[in-house]
Amino acid sequence: MSEYIWRATVNGRKAEIAADPSDKLAALLRDDLGLTGTKISCELGRCGACMVLLDGKAVNSCLVMAYQCSGKAITTIEGLAEGEGLHPVQQAFLEEGGFQCGYCTSGMIVAVKALLDEHPSPSAEQIKEGLSGNLCRCTGYGGILRAVNSCAKIYTS
């Protein structure tokens, strides 16, 4: 059997990994590419800690297999900011206290980016819908909501 090569664009760069077609994207990112900003926590798609953008859509990378994302564009938390500075969503989380332990934060920020890309000025219901797949045990979501709301102002201005 010829070896499977997984090819994708990760954070704007070409990636090629000799992998198994059923390898989880989360493992490819963390173990093969060293992108440990993507976290693993429940490994069944409930908590959102492993969330990344797949062609711009937020997905749980613990549920995506190599063959399912081959040839696609993947953005992880490490690829969100352009240049040296922070992405506006990252900046808002920093300023509003949208994280504590930080372990859900990568996935949460990715989910917020996907939400705001779709709804630059989201309603309360859209925020709940957009972030219902991301669990945070530390903040009680207060700081996260403040961050989303302050970002929405930036996105719409």
Place this chain on the structure above:
Amino acid sequence: MLLNRESAGKRWKTRPDGPAKVTGSLSYLTDLSVPGMLHGKVLRSLYPHARIMAISIDEALKAPGVAAVLTHRDVPGLNGFGIVTPDQPVFCSEVVRYTGDAIAAIAAETVEQALYALSLIQVDYEPLPVVTDPEKALLEDAPQLHPGGNMLHRTDYSRGEPEQAFEDCAYVTEGIYYTPRQMHAYMETEGGLFVPEESGRLTVYAATQHGFKDRMQLSRILAMPEEQIRIVSSPIGGSFGGKDELNVQPYGALLALATGKPVKIHNSRRESVTAGLKRHPMKLTMKTGMDRDGKLLAHEVKIVADTGAYSTLGGPVLNFATEHSIGPYRIPHVSVKGVSVFTNNGVSGEFRGFGGNQSIFALESQLDRLAAAAGMDPWVLRRINLRERDDPGPLGQTVLPSEGPEQVWRSVAASPIWLRKEQMDRGEIKTPPSPWLKRGVGAAMTMHGSGLGYGIPDPGGGRLGLSADGKLEAAFSFEEFGQGITATLEIMLTEMLGCHRDDLRIVIGDTDRTPHNGSSTASRSTTVAYMALKDLVPRISEILCRIASLAAGLPASELQTGPGGVWHKVAAGGYKKRDKKTASPLITYAELAAAAGEAIQLEADFHFPVTPDPVVGGHYLYTATAAAVEVEVNLLTGAVSVLDQYHAVAAGPVVNPMGYVGQIEGGSVMAQGFALFEDVCFSEGVPRTMNFDTYLIPGICDISPGFHIDAIQELPQDDPYGPRGIGEVGSVVLAPAITAAVHHAVGISIGKLPISREELSGILPDLLAEKVGTP
């Protein structure tokens, strides 16, 4: 003051660990890897209670990629761990007592190889009767789980003559309360990297809340001197008490030493749920009586705690529950008897609130029931019985004078939510149009102890100095698990020294690089940091100004520390008015370090403030808190929504506003889960809710639209201890406030958490019949 970003103004500071957390660049200990490392996996028991007849590892040893297979025969030192009593085997040899019990551990080249090899280990079990009910566990014919029997710990506190006093009571209420087996549900499961160093030392990169305690425990297990072990224990992806006890450390350490290679272990969620600690489920039976004027006379409490298979801190948790079952109230006649019992239901242990959550729910519910029985306002009932400034503590022990309980009581009494309750009661607020939606308001309060309490070593201290490279270096043995201790230290240091955050280097969570100043538990670290820096900052300032004085030829009395170095006081005073770019220190910290010739290190060393009275577990410092909530009960579904909440917290000066707000918000939402839906379900000693698909924690859809925090900062004059911890108080009074609000809304008095939806929706038929009338 109502605390939020706006009111905090310039004191609202971003966290020093923030940039790395929002960019994903922070390496947690479970993110670490090194070339050539092995992967460790642990074989856990198939049964909650069984005798081990034989263990065969022969096939596993032959499996591909396997470097080591370890069992009880391979523990060089003590085959046991436990912070107080090391009764949990590292590897079981004869008996297993819960499904998380470890029997073997394997290191292999890949995780898959390790898992495959685990499946080749043969264990012959003889299942034993499972002990699941702590009350039945105390019966004579119950299977005995430990050589000393099934009782871990007993408490017995009494004063006055409660039995007689009940006869003088005009109102007596009796209640039985049950609390759930809540899971910490930290997002990062247990794990880390274990590295045998060329020097013969072992470095452990694994989360804990007390690195030096892990070092002591590992030293016992490995039969290695403590100095040979380095524990790096921070940063941590959440803990809430759950990583206080050893978890994967013995296995990682033994495998690394056995193979001579670095070993990584990272628990799956399923393993974490199976092996990890949970909150003690408790049954609290209370009888409480008062006279015609609402003065409490007698209070009788019986607590049965399900401590699971092993001790860990089950004893101290029961002590805490005992103390907090009496509350901030004057009650002349009291009897509290507690018992913590071994079962095969997992392991219960340390968890944010530490036994207070359970007791406070029961006690506050009792007061609400008494008020209802007497037709009194429940908040007025509390005021009548509230302790005063110089009263002794709940166990009669000397405590630091505190006006906290009265302050938080007043705050809630004047809060918009409580005023809304009064309006509701007067019929001034329109009820929701749907007859199945009912709204109500409730409130609860407590004073929550901080520090480990009398009788337990509770070292405090810290180190501050100037490093050779010119950084003001502060070192504490704390861990950062999200609570914000690094931000709190940075804010204290920049405010006390006048320096810039870039002048600082904060070192935590590393036994090689910090002094031992105790655990990051028990709402103690903020107080420890404040006490240490209050001692250290004037001393380091004096030394730095003295060195600067020699260099600058100015009297030391005219100098002070500031941003970048030591300043002339006049220049420092005029700093803001002058052009920032041209103003500069007389001598920079780097120049001072060069002038000093060597690193300057000052240490503080003290014991956490403790009551002088020999009352085991009794506290000296407390944080008072009260919360009011408004809920909406949907009688069609039985769901309870929290609409608005108000927290009053009397914890002294707010050091770190962002951290303070985050702790109260986060603690409160965790308590909402405790009240409304969290419970690790067990059947016959086997956990059934193994991940976040069946164990539900609050999500963003569950949180209340309104959230208000009144941070009461005033302390009695000359209070020496400054800011109090607030890591736990956000999570201890919300549950009874919610149940009180549910009672206000629908008239049902809740005795069991989480609140049963069936119980609430069950009243709908009667309610509708009442509305429609019977045909």
